[in-house]
Amino acid sequence: MTEPAISISGLHKHYGDLHAVDGLDLEIPRGEVFALLGPNGAGKSTTVEILEGFRKRTSGEVSVLGIDPQSATKEWRHRVGVMLQGTSGRGLLTARESVQYAARLYPNARDVDETLAAVGLTEKAGAKPATLSGGQRRRLDVALALIGRPELVFLDEPTTGFDPEARRQFWGLIESVRGDGTTVLLTTHYLDEADHLADRIGIIAAGRMVALDTPAGLRSRANAAHISWVDDGVARTEQTATPSAFLRDLLARTPGEITSLEVRHPSLEDVYLQLIGETQRAAADPSADTEEVAS
Numbered sequence: 506m507t508e509p510a511i512s513i514s515g516l517h518k519h520y521g522d523l524h525a526v527d528g529l530d531l532e533i534p535r536g537e538v539f540a541l542l543g544p545n546g547a548g549k550s551t552t553v554e555i556l557e558g559f560r561k562r563t564s565g566e567v568s569v570l571g572i573d574p575q576s577a578t579k580e581w582r583h584r585v586g587v588m589l590q591g592t593s594g595r596g597l598l599t600a601r602e603s604v605q606y607a608a609r610l611y612p613n614a615r616d617v618d619e620t621l622a623a624v625g626l627t628e629k630a631g632a633k634p635a636t637l638s639g640g641q642r643r644r645l646d647v648a649l650a651l652i653g654r655p656e657l658v659f660l661d662e663p664t665t666g667f668d669p670e671a672r673r674q675f676w677g678l679i680e681s682v683r684g685d686g687t688t689v690l691l692t693t694h695y696l697d698e699a700d701h702l703a704d705r706i707g708i709i710a711a712g713r714m715v716a717l718d719t720p721a722g723l724r725s726r727a728n729a730a731h732i733s734w735v736d737d738g739v740a741r742t743e744q745t746a747t748p749s750a751f752l753r754d755l756l757a758r759t760p761g762e763i764t765s766l767e768v769r770h771p772s773l774e775d776v777y778l779q780l781i782g783e784t785q786r787a788a789a790d791p792s793a794d795t796e797e798v799a800s
C-alpha cells in the first residue's frame with residue numbers, strides 16, 4: 506500500500522490551558538484534495554502549521570510525506586508547497602520577479618508565466634505587491650505555493666478576498682493540480698468551495714474532528730427535506746425525512762394546482778451548521794447525549 510501523504514495520530518497542541526488541538530487523528534492518502542472546515546478558533550491553522558513544520562506539537566504522531574515535519578530537511582521542503590500569508594509583500598520585487606525568485610529554489614519548478622496566468626495575474630505580472638489589491642496579493646501567494654510543483658500543497662484560506670470569478674479560476678487551478686496527482690490540504694470558510702473541490706471534508710470544532718466524510722456523505726446526514734407551498738394564500742412549510750410520502754399525501758388531499766411548491770434538500774452548509782450547533786450544545790451541557798463521530 507502507498508504511504509499516505511499525511512498521517513496524524515493523537516495530535517494535541519496546548520497553549521497554556523487552551524487545548525487548541527485536542528486529540529486529532531487523520532489520514533490523507535496521496536492525490537486527495539482534503540478540506541478542513543470549522544468555526545473561527547477551531548484549530549485549523551494550528552493543525553496546518555504543525556503539518557507544515559512551523560509549529561511544535563504538544564504530543565501525538567505526525568508524518569507528512571513520510572517525514573516528521575518537526576525534523577524537516579531542505580529536500581522535504583522542496584516537496585511541500587506552503588501558502589504563506591502576506592509573504593508576497595516583498596516590496597522591491599514585481600509579481601513575476603517574486604515567482605521567478607521562488608522558482609529558482611526548486612529543482613523542478615513550473616513555468617513562471619503559466620503559473621501567473623493560472624492565478625489570473627498575467628496583467629499584473631509587472632506590478633509591485635504594494636500596488637496589488639488584497640485578492641491579487643493572495644493569488645500571488647497561491648502562485649508561490651504552487652511554483653515548486655509540490656507533491657503536497659497546504660492552502661490556508663486560499664480564496665479569502667477573491668471575487669467570484671477569481672474563486673472559479675482558482676477552483677480550475679486546483680482541479681488541474683489534482684490532475685497532476687498533487688495532494689491538497691486546504692482550509693476554508695466557504696462551504697461551496699469545499700463541496701466543489703474536496704474528495705473528503707473534515708469538520709473540526711474545539712480542536713476535535715466532529716465529522717469526516719465525502720461531501721455527498723455529509724449532505725446525506727441531514728435528516729430532513731424542507732417542503733414549502735402556499736395553501737389558500739397561507740405559506741406552509743414542512744420538514745420531513747420522507748418527502749415523497751409527504752408529497753403523495755399532499756397531492757391526494759389538494760384537488761387543484763399546488764401554488765409555489767418547492768422541495769429543498771439540505772445543503773452542505775445546513776449540515777455543517779447542524780453539526781457545529783450540536784457540538785456547541787454538547788460542550789455547553791456535557792451531560793447531554795452526544796453522537797459519536799462517524800468517519
Ligand SMILES: Nc1ncnc2c1ncn2[C@@H]1O[C@H](COP(=O)(O)OP(=O)(O)OP(=O)(O)O)[C@@H](O)[C@H]1O
Pocket residue numbers: 520523525543544545546547548549550551552
Ligand atoms: N500562539 C498562540 N498562543 C495562544 N493561543 C493561540 C495561539 N495561536 C492560536 N491560538 C488559539 O488557538 C485556537 C485555535 O486557533 P487557530 O488559529 O488554529 O484556529 P482556526 O481554526 O485556524 O481559526 P480561523 O478560522 O479563525 O482562522 C484559538 O483559540 C486561538 O486563539
